[in-house]
Amino acid sequence: MSPVSRRTFLRGSGLAAAGLATGALPSVFAAPSPAAGAAGDAAAPVLLNFNECPLGPCPAAQEAVRAILPRGGRYQFGLVPELAGEFARQHDLPVDHVEVYAGSSDPLNRAALAFTGPGRPLVLPDPTFEAVADTASGQGASVHRVPLRADGSHDVRAMAAAEPGAGLVYVCNPNNPTGSVTARAELDWLLANKPAGSVLLVDEAYIEYTHERSMLDQVRADAEVVVLRTFSKIYGMAGLRLGLALGRPDLLAKLAAFGSNPLPVTALAAGLASLRDPGMVPARRQANAAVREQTIAWLQARGYPCLPSQANCFVVDVGTDGKEFAAAMAAHGVVIGRAWPVWPTRVRVTVGTAGEMARFREVFAQVAPARSAAA
Template sequence: MSSIFDVNSAVSRRNFMRLFGAGAAAAATLPNFSQTAFAQAAGQTAGRRGMGERPMMDKDVIVISSNENPLGPAPSALAAVAQAGPTGGRYDKYGVTIGVVKTLSEQFGLKPGYVQLYPGSSGPLDMALMSNIGPGKGLVTADPSYEQGSRAAQKLKAPLKQVPLNAKYEHDVKAMLAADPNAGAFYIVNPNNPTGTMTPKEDIIWLINNKPKGSVVIVDEAYHHFSTHESVIDQVAADKDVIVLRTFSKIYGMAGVRAGFAIARPDLLEKFETLSPSVSLRNAASVSLLSAAAAGASLRDPELVPLRRKINTDIREATLEFLDKKGYKIVPGSQANMFMVDVKRPGKEFNALMMKEKIAIGRTWTAMPTYVRVTVGTKDEMEKFQTAFVKCMDVPPGAVNASLHSELYIPSELDRHRA
């Protein structure tokens, strides 16, 4: 009988139906609880985390603001969680986490020691950044791009250079190198967040080959599965000065389950541990048995990525075609589960209008203040988005009370620093 503890096997169809049926029956009792106890607990703990009290969102709001996957974990992952659940009272003595690392290494052709698993990719991204930048070692990022890089530089008082994307909304790698020839790290998000656009692999390789000695290129591939472009993980296998971050939060639909990984030479991964001499970061950032089980099952599911890539692409392209036909200006070339559209007014103002229609869309970036980012939801969600978008665009700019902007809470992946 196949098992999650057998790293070379998938869940059998018979066990899947039995386990998924049991899991579904248990899950059927959760909605009322999740809307009350979970909501109350979230509100009570928010203050303790220093995030401040936040109003609970109306359950009818369509949330397409956080770059989450509305499909959730795959059936194969849910079955693996159900199977692993009874062993949750013990530590991972069967080596489920080790099995996930082994699977990743085999799939990417990596030698042992080049992969480290974490609960999400936010933590290892901070570790990759903070172990290579500081007061005397700057960071270069694109603008606009995901803000975790710039936040890390600010925390460590590292010189920060933000370089505009080029005319194709790609990272301008030559301008990035020229911005700080002595930088400690160059941060590339590919596909980029918020534009969803890809930077050609050959450009990233050029930067890897021409960067200053002793620096690293950090490539954030959180959304890479949505694209058919080549990864730069082969540059890690070639022992280059590059760190690649990936997550199970996006195409695998596990943002709340928490699993991600860093891929780099062992010496670069070992530098993560130098951030705190008194704390073992690997112990502090250990992955749960259930997360590892879900991650392993997802990796061994051959249909998951291509199927979900097609679903996302079809819905995204249909939405973009609608917006284009209506004459709205979009950022072309998205290869992710998001896109940007010009709303011809401050983005926060438009967000408030959309919230009145019970649709939460993404935030804006200083470099593109009239553009909003929209996550690709389900077909039904995006049809409702289209209707609300046209209605809100017909409202003259400035019609929303500015005081509403500061009170508005819209979920974002920044709530967890990037799930």
């Protein structure tokens, strides 16, 4: 979608489902987004394609951005250690194990540059978030893709055995596009049994949507692991760009070796306000889960299987060409995610507000007939 179309959507999100029964849902997702602004644009597309949070930044973060704008002509370097210190305090980490970036894609790509190359392959699940593979292959590293298990979890034993000389092993937990979770014991096993000399990169972009235990305690223990966090998902700051890399100082130094750039003061201010809002993450987690599970149950009752998800996205098997199906949905004003080469009939759907998901169901019913649940 064009930037203009996306801005139009933000003005009208959550409104297309008027009159559709959605059940009792937490008000944070049942109500229009704080970013929705003026109501009434029935033609606005429903964007369920980029795993964005439809609520945008929390009110405290929005106020922090407004407050700091008059000082936006200066770099405000002190905000970086303040944010790193706040995260370190909340997670009982040494502050030198925390590095702040403009989103988590930046350190993700830096990890590929630092730890892969000719003779240092990358191992990752398939399907997953592919940016790390693109960067690694672009600098001559071979990429070994290991199929996910049937339940969407990582096959950690196959990953550990895939490339004895691997430089980097990538895990996204919960995984993108599936939203599926790999049990913490499995990740601990992978860390203990990965190829000697390799680094385990754990992308926790969606961890706040779950009650799963983070790998940050392994960072605290100075293991050969780098954990990534982002404010783009549950914190609703995808367009503001703020993320973190967590690891031993020597591992973080390898990421930092590729240069630095001052960070946007608006993102830093919003991130600090978000971290200091203790009720936001639990409320959004609960609301997202309610809307997600309602939608998945509806799809499965119509005969369209979905993998279990604990994130703000899921995959559904539409039983036909996924690209064509997504195009048909878009023609009716609901933009969903893509299919993956390994799963051509499965498409990813981002979880929106209750109203947006009601519109999704309405259009899905138009595009895809109900099938036997056993089909």
